[in-house]
Amino acid sequence: MNPKVVIVLLVIVIVLFALAVGVGARQPDGAVSAGGPDWLQSLGGWLGARQALPDEDVSGAVGLCPDALHTSFGLPAGMSCTWFIKDSSTPVRTLSLKLAAGDARVVFDPYGEGEMTLKQDLAGDRRTMSVPVTKAGGQLGLTCLAGSCQFEVK
Secondary structure: OOHHHHHHHHHHHHHHHHHHHHHHHOOOOOOOOOOOOHHHHHHHHHOOOOEEOOHHHEEEEEEOOOOOOOOEEEEOOOOEEEEEEOOOOOOEEEEEEEEEEEEEEEEEEEOOOOOOOEEEEEEOOEOEEEEEEEOOOEEEEEEEEEEEEEEEEO
16 A cells, blocks of 8 residues: 555544543543534444434343433432333444432343453542443443432433
8 A cells, every 4th residue: 555645644643642632631621522513423434333222222121220221310319210221223322321410330241252341430530321222122220329319311
């Protein structure tokens, strides 16, 4: 391959990286980006960016979890709930969680062999989490560890 072509491609990659960092740096502390400009969202879709987990992908809930995902709800201290997420043709779907009050633990146990369980405590400065849900689906459990937990699910 011609060295000039390689250099041009490298410069393009560096410029795209700098733009992505610049867009992220302009967000206020704690703000969640809605995806950025349309051209950036299109680029993400072309590169296989994750899609939001739709409500239809939930096959049921136990405990105090609401039937619909995209909502705000509370859990008293010591209580938990679980959503069961169906399989999908989409390789990776994303569920965004924000803990507005309390301390909580999030556990995602994916279906399928070789998949690893994701476990994260939401407390202190760590109040948001993006849960990657793989094609096979899984179980998403929330437990309120302290205080009265208030969740926002997107």
